[in-house]
Amino acid sequence: MLARSRVCLQTITRRLADFPEANAIKKKFLFRKDTSTIKQLKGLSSGQKIVLNGWIEQKPKRVGKNLIFGLLRDSNGDIIQLVDNKSLLKGFTLEDVVQAVGILSLKRKLSNEDADEYEVQLEDITVLNASNKKPAQMQDFKLSAIYPPEFRYLQLRNPKYQDFLKKRSSISKEIRNSFNNFDFTEVETPMLFKATPEGAREFLVPTRTKRSDGKPSFYALDQSPQQYKQLLMASGVNKYYQMARCFRDEDLRADRQPEFTQVDMEMAFANSEDVMKIIEKTVSGVWSKFSKKRGLLTLDSKGTLVPDEKGNGTVSIFRMTYEQAMTSYGIDKPDLRAPDLKIINLGEFNAFSHLNKKFTRF
Known part of the structure; x- marks a missing residue:
């Protein structure tokens, strides 16, 4: 009985030893509130202490005995270089969620660079959530931009999405x-x-x-x-x-x-006129505000693509009836980026189908 108790005690002691230290766990939940985004750093002076939240953009690279370079990406997709003289980045990998504390400093400029760029002299870094995939596999996901369904959340971290x-x-x-x-x-x-x-x-x-x-x-x-x-x-x-x-x-x-x-x-x-006016104004206003290329285009009386807004600020969108759409394009939602690609009735040229003599060719 005593021997069995001793074995149980040794097992419990060994398992307790495998648990991380209490301070390490506690540190993950004690978030610094005085954080900044990378864009906000442009308004700060060099030598100021900052706190950044984000993800490790690529595997940190050791360039010397006590020098490691890393890249941190924030929630806006902006990237800044981390300079580590204390080997704090050792063992970090892609997409680790981190909170970094360091000193803001001007990055050494090349001869062909005009704008000032910043880097962070790393003082402390906390892993809030470690990536559970191998670095090579994570890099393949990023390069191919193809993520398995179970890693959709990694794809949504991409600045594009x-x-x-x-x-x-x-x-x-x-x-x-x-x-x-x-x-x-x-x-x-x-x-x-x-x-x-x-x-x-x-x-x-x-x-x-x-x-x-x-x-x-x-x-x-x-x-x-x-x-x-x-x-x-x-x-x-x-x-x-x-x-x-x-x-x-x-x-x-x-x-x-x-x-x-x-x-x-x-x-x-x-009536239908009231409904269409509301839709026209809403679609035109939203499109003109968020389109990066140009404003909304419509057709004029000659079938040419023109802006939907007139000189006095009013909106005029060409309206096509169902009969016109089906007769000219064969579909009720034609692609008007090519308005001249119309169906032409060849009945006046006495051209009929060879399968059905009564069916006009188009």
């Missing part, structure tokens, strides 16, 4: 501001609804309740808030909009996926 998310958020705010300026009311409608026979195929959500005949009951995820917004119109909500989540159990296409977000709106006591 960070910009996409921020731009999407800004566009949503601008759309909301536009509808709010037109006195619309944003209403959030339920996602669970009764299954309907028309429209796209629906996703079904089982419930714990049963129908009167003993069969299980289901909800359907909303394809679009069509019935809800009609109820709102009948309830006296004159102008309604929302950023609606929609779910459709259909095959994937370039412009379709199982779930998506759409700007949904409805107006009471209004």
Whole structure:
């Protein structure tokens, strides 16, 4: 019995020895609040102590016995060089989440460099979350820009995708501001609804309740808030909009996926002209504000691409009927970047299909 107790005690002691020190664990949760971004460093003076949060951009490189260079990337995608004279970066790898403390200093400039660049003389660095993949594998992900689904979060760290998310958020705010300026009311409608026979195929959500005949009951995820917004119109909500989540159990296409977000709106006591004016002003305003290349283009009476805004600041967008679109382009959403690629009816030249003599060639 005594021998068994001694073995158990040795096992517990050995396992306790494998635990990291309490101070090392505690340090990960004691965040410094006086942090800066790399862009904010331009307003600081050299020799000032700073704190940066971010990720290790690439594996630190040892260039001398007591000198290691590393790169840190912050949440904005900006990169700064870390200079380590204390071997603090030893063992660090790509995408380690760190908090670095150091002294800001001017980087030695080359003869062809005009702007001043900064670097950080590292004094202390804390690993908040270590990367769990091998450095070579992480580097392959970054170079190929192809990440397995389980590492999607690594792809979203990329500045390109960070910009996409921020731009999407800004566009949503601008759309909301536009509808709010037109006195619309944003209403959030339920996602669970009764299954309907028309429209796209629906996703079904089982419930714990049963129908009167003993069969299980289901909800359907909303394809679009069509019935809800009609109820709102009948309830006296004159102008309604929302950023609606929609779910459709259909095959994937370039412009379709199982779930998506759409700007949904409805107006009471209004005709098609009123609705189109609101849409024109909203789309034109958002496009002109966030497009990096140029403003929104439309067609003039001659079929030439021209800016949608007139000299007096008003918006004029060319309107095409369904009949015109199908007759000229064979599709209800033609690509008007090439407006001259139209379908031409060759009936006047007496050209007919060789399979069906009554069918005109185009």
